[in-house]
Amino acid sequence: MIAVSWSGGKDCAVALRELRADPDVVVAGLLTTVREDVQRSSMHGVRREHHEAQADALGLPLRVVELPADVGNDEYEARMRTAHDAMASDGVERVVFADLFLADVRAYREANLADTPLDGCWPLWGRDTTDLAREFAEDFDAVVVCVDDDALDASFVGRTFDRAFLADLPGDVDPCGEHGEFHTFVRDGPGFDEPVAVEPTDCVTKTVGDGTFHYCELK
Structure with a gap:
């Protein structure tokens, strides 16, 4: 198991x-x-x-x-x-x-x-992150709940993780956010019996350690 x-x-x-x-x-x-x-x-x-x-x-x-x-x-x-x-x-x-x-x-x-x-x-180890990100965007529904201000501005938080989001990412940001550039919350997709009914609402900016992060509340 x-x-x-x-x-x-x-x-x-x-x-x-x-x-x-x-x-x-x-x-x-x-x-x-x-x-x-x-x-x-x-x-x-x-x-x-x-x-x-x-x-x-x-x-x-x-x-x-x-x-x-x-x-x-x-x-x-x-x-x-x-x-x-x-x-x-x-x-x-x-x-x-x-x-x-x-x-x-x-x-x-x-x-x-x-x-x-x-x-x-580690079942995903070594996978191409561009291919994986595109595959995920096609099959799942997720919202971006946190971004690191060093990599992305606050306009990226609260967005749906989709092809448009990927297209807007700067070239130096990993499309899967593997360096911590952003984090997501999955609401639906393969294996889900039903969607998790949450929507992004208020966004806040916080200092965490030596960094600045933009967070989106889910309600």
């Missing part, structure tokens, strides 16, 4: 679709993290209830790891280790990540799993 590391965004949705198409793979559920004080995903800024709605629409259980607002590596790794051990006790053997090409991120994930009974799995 496997569990999917779930951000709620496009890449993990594609990974889940491909895994579910394999008759030899059993998807046990989704694993996500939220800030415990605000109950939102840390980078995407999406409320926990929206991730729960995604899991319901996908017909999968969602395991949520709550993290402190200013979590350090040691505390993050300890809480994830607890979650991984609990998953292994439930029969999960592998955790699936939707990373595409960042070797340092993959190495960090592998190190976090090294002392657990679980292995990592």
